[in-house]
Amino acid sequence: MVEQLDDMETKLNEQIEKNISLNKRLAESVADGILDSVSEGLALSQKEKLASLAESVEFESEEEYREKLETLKESYFSRTPATKSEAPQTLSEGVDTTIAPTAAGMDAYVRALGAFSKN
Numbered sequence: 001m002v003e004q005l006d007d008m009e010t011k012l013n014e015q016i017e018k019n020i021s022l023n024k025r026l027a028e029s030v031a032d033g034i035l036d037s038v039s040e041g042l043a044l045s046q047k048e049k050l051a052s053l054a055e056s057v058e059f060e061s062e063e064e065y066r067e068k069l070e071t072l073k074e075s076y077f078s079r080t081p082a083t084k085s086e087a088p089q090t091l092s093e094g095v096d097t098t099i100a101p102t103a104a105g106m107d108a109y110v111r112a113l114g115a116f117s118k119n
Contacts, residue, residue, distance in 0.1 A: 031059045038069040046077050 035054055039047040050073060057068045 027059050030062060031065060034062060034066050035069060038066065038073055042073070042077060049076065 031054075035051060039050050042050065050069070053072050053076065054069055057065065057072070059065050
């Protein structure tokens with residue numbers, strides 16, 4: 001009887017380990033499917049970034065996992081473009097262009113630089 005009990009316990013433990021392994025593989029497969037659907041429309045580099053971020057997300061249920069991935073996607077890959085200014089700004093805006101007084105020896109250099117900057 002004791003041998004049979006030990007044998008049955010060993011078989012039960014093997015079946016439990018197989019069950020755990022299968023459930024883990026199923027969860028990974030479902031998580032991959034959700035990741036694929038959430039990352040649809042992203043560039044390849046963005047999909048890879050989202051996949052690396054998703055590795056730290058724990059899979060508890062399909063709905064929670066999808067919500068967490070959607071949040072990551074919105075946080076890192078928002079589609080709102082940066083606002084562009086109406087007219088391009090130049091570096092000289094707001095710069096005082098009056099020539100400051102210089103020493104006598106520096107006058108020639110300042111004129112040369114002034115002529116050079118106008119070309």
